[in-house]
Amino acid sequence: MTTNLIHVSVKTSYITAQSQPVEQRYVYSYTITIANQGDEPAQLISRHWRITDANEKLQEVRGTGVVGEQPVIAPGKSYTYTSGVILETETGIMEGSYQMRSESGIEFDAPIPAFALVPPHAVH
Known part of the structure; x- marks a missing residue:
């Protein structure tokens, strides 16, 4: 199974009610859809995120599964x-990647393409 058989798409949303710009707190939600376009089941084992803000401050997040699941x-x-x-x-x-395992036991990374976190008022 190759990584191009797992397709990742993203939709983001700025959460105005939870953001506090005066306190430098900007909250976003993101909805991810992971589609298996291969011919064998694949399990999401873990994730790796690289989150970079406008000051180029990098946060790296690694963890098991997503939202408490390993689908x-x-x-x-x-x-x-x-x-x-x-x-x-x-x-x-x-941006980042999901670490996946095919039913036959092959482990591979499925890339998560870079996506922007931008509030609606900042889009021109």
């Missing part, structure tokens, strides 16, 4: 979850 994604199916991140600047970028 097995059947061929032709997808798994969607929502999580969040807090930045010290109004904008930032996230």
Whole structure:
């Protein structure tokens, strides 16, 4: 199984009600859909995130599964979850990878393409 058989898409949202710009607190949610386009089930084992704010401050996050789960994604199916991140600047970028394991035991990384965290008022 190759990584291009796992497709990752992202939708972000700025959470105005939880953000406090005066305190340099900018809250975003992101909804990820992981689609298995291969011919064998694959389990998400862990994640690795690289989160960079506008000051180029990098946070790296590693952990088991996502939102407390290690889903097995059947061929032709997808798994969607929502999580969040807090930045010290109004904008930032996230990217990373999911560590996956195919049903036959092959471990591989599925890249998460870089995506921007930008509030609606900052988009031109």
